[in-house]
Structure formats: structure tokens, C-alpha cells
Amino acid sequence: MQTLIANGKKLPMTNNVVIDKDAAFDLIDELRAAIPEEIRAAKRINSEGERIIEKAQEEAERIVASAQEQAAFLIEERGLMAAAEQESGRIIGLAQSESAEVRRGADEYAASVLIGLEGEVVRTLQSIKKGIALLDERRHIAGAPLEAVDDEVDDGGEDDGWGEEPVQAEERASRPVRS
Numbered sequence: 001m002q003t004l005i006a007n008g009k010k011l012p013m014t015n016n017v018v019i020d021k022d023a024a025f026d027l028i029d030e031l032r033a034a035i036p037e038e039i040r041a042a043k044r045i046n047s048e049g050e051r052i053i054e055k056a057q058e059e060a061e062r063i064v065a066s067a068q069e070q071a072a073f074l075i076e077e078r079g080l081m082a083a084a085e086q087e088s089g090r091i092i093g094l095a096q097s098e099s100a101e102v103r104r105g106a107d108e109y110a111a112s113v114l115i116g117l118e119g120e121v122v123r124t125l126q127s128i129k130k131g132i133a134l135l136d137e138r139r140h141i142a143g144a145p146l147e148a149v150d151d152e153v154d155d156g157g158e159d160d161g162w163g164e165e166p167v168q169a170e171e172r173a174s175r176p177v178r179s
Contacts, residue, residue: 005017016134016138017134042110045109049103049110052106060098070084
């Protein structure tokens with residue numbers, strides 16, 4: 001988008017440039033194609049996090065089973081029921097703690113990826129809105145009577161020659177592009 005704007009033809013006595021409409025639409029199409037891929041990547045990351053959590057849960061179950069076997073051995077060999085229950089509780093607590101830590105790490109990673117993706121989408125949307133506002137402003141100037149265009153070029157666009165306040169860039173960016 002920056003290259004397209006940088007290579008656009010500059011309009012005399014303004015900061016405006018004329019850009020290639022087809023190239024701008026091609027960029028917008030590329031953005032539309034890229035965003036779903038980023039969403040799929042985030043879903044894959046989320047799925048990977050769930051797989052890690054399942055693996056941690058399986059490990060926790062293995063540890064619990066091991067603890068139960070150890071407790072049975074202690075009960076049979078030494079009759080130490082209280083010691084077996086205490087050790088079993090400790091191992092279960094350790095497994096749950098490890099599982100919670102893995103889940104927390106996976107959630108933080110997925111959140112950071114999604115936040116980064118959100119930032120990219122917001123920046124892209126802002127660039128698109130700026131491009132639309134620029135095109136809308138050019139269309140507005142091109143459709144105005146000749147003396148109104150001269151007034152806008154001379155005084156920096158503060159009066160559009162129609163007796164109305166100039167349209168703010170964000171208002172123009174939120175309106176659909178008219179052809």
C-alpha cells in the first residue's frame with residue numbers, strides 16, 4: 001500500500017497523489033485472502049494448545065495411576081494407609097499444578113498471537129480507510145465546480161465551496177466508496 005501511494009502521481013499544490021485503482025483493489029483482495037489464513041493459523045495454535053493440555057492431562061493420569069499403585073504397595077507391604085493417601089494427594093496436586101501451568105502457558109501464547117493478529121488487522125483497516133478517504137476526497141474535488149476546486153487547492157481545502165464544513169477523514173473512511 002505504501003509503495004502504491006509513494007509511486008502515485010502527485011497533484012500540484014497538494015499532498016494528494018493519484019493511485020492506480022486496479023492496484024489498490026488487488027491489494028485489498030490480497031488482504032481479504034491473507035486475513036482468513038491468519039485466523040486459520042490462530043486456530044491451529046489454539047488446537048496445538050489443546051493438544052498440549054490433553055497430553056498434560058494424560059501425564060497427570062499416568063502419575064495418578066502410578067501413585068495408586070504405589071499406595072496399594074505401601075498398604076499391602078507395610079499397612080501405611082495414611083502415608084499412601086498423603087503421597088497420592090501430593091502427586092495428584094503436582095499433576096494438577098503442572099496441568100494448570102501448561103494450560104496457562106498455552107492460553108497466554110494463543111492470546112499473544114491473537115492480539116498480534118488484531119493489531120495487524122487494525123493497521124490494515126486504518127490503511128484501507130485512509131486510502132478510501134483519499135479517493136473520496138479526490139472524487140469530491142473532481143466533481144466540484146471549477147471555482148470550488150480552485151478554492152480548495154488555494155486555501156488547503158478548508159472550504160469546499162459548497163457552504164458546508166469539510167468532511168472529516170474518519171467520516172469519509174466510514175462511508176462506502178461510491179463509483
